[in-house]
Amino acid sequence: MAQPNNTAGVDNTFRRKFDKEEYLQRAREREEKELEGRSKSKGPPVQRKPLKHRDYEVDLNSRLGKTQVVTPIAPLSQQAGYFCSVCECVVKDSANYLDHINGKKHQRALGMSMRVERASLEQVQQRFENLKKRKDPGTFTEQDLDDRILKQQQEEEEKKRQRRERKKEKKKEKAVEEEIEVDPDVAAMMGFGGFGSSKK
Ligand SMILES: [Zn+2]
Numbered sequence: 001m002a003q004p005n006n007t008a009g010v011d012n013t014f015r016r017k018f019d020k021e022e023y024l025q026r027a028r029e030r031e032e033k034e035l036e037g038r039s040k041s042k043g044p045p046v047q048r049k050p051l052k053h054r055d056y057e058v059d060l061n062s063r064l065g066k067t068q069v070v071t072p073i074a075p076l077s078q079q080a081g082y083f084c085s086v087c088e089c090v091v092k093d094s095a096n097y098l099d100h101i102n103g104k105k106h107q108r109a110l111g112m113s114m115r116v117e118r119a120s121l122e123q124v125q126q127r128f129e130n131l132k133k134r135k136d137p138g139t140f141t142e143q144d145l146d147d148r149i150l151k152q153q154q155e156e157e158e159k160k161r162q163r164r165e166r167k168k169e170k171k172k173e174k175a176v177e178e179e180i181e182v183d184p185d186v187a188a189m190m191g192f193g194g195f196g197s198s199k200k
Pocket of ligand 1: 085086087100101105106109
């Protein structure tokens with residue numbers, strides 16, 4: 001049997017056919033919308049400075065071992081954890097605090113983008129020179145070492161002296177407490193009868 005001769009009217013090319021006019025129209029509409037959106041939101045995009053390294057020490061352990069009363073109504077800066085004054089937020093531990101101050105949100109608040117400036121050859125050479133100078137043993141003399149040892153000894157002695165003074169003060173306080181006369185009846189009731197009188 002011969003094939004029916006009606007292929008002319010059937011789309012058997014499997015290609016999408018585009019109506020150029022229609023899509024041109026759609027593209028124009030989309031562009032207009034985008035333009036509108038841009039002018040509404042911010043205007044020109046904000047130029048941020050490239051990322052810079054920190055020029056300050058991060059203080060992570062100044063509050064280590066200290067006791068602090070925390071209430072939920074206290075201001076954020078006195079809440080438990082690390083407070084970021086730039087973003088006014090509290091981070092719960094040191095690792096997360098470091099993550100925060102290295103993070104996008106914080107750097108943006110400081111006016112920096114996350115992009116790093118590409119170093120030039122000169123900058124790299126300069127850095128190598130600096131590192132070489134730092135490693136040079138000639139810059140560190142015995143005098144420096146002696147000074148350091150002396151300084152450390154002085155610091156240790158100062159600490160010892162403070163400790164001794166604290167002990168003395170405690171002893172004094174105790175002595176004052178013991179001098180306060182205890183009513184023998186009350187003393188007997190509390191189980192240390194004769195405690196005050198034995199000293200007399
Ligand atoms: Zn922050």
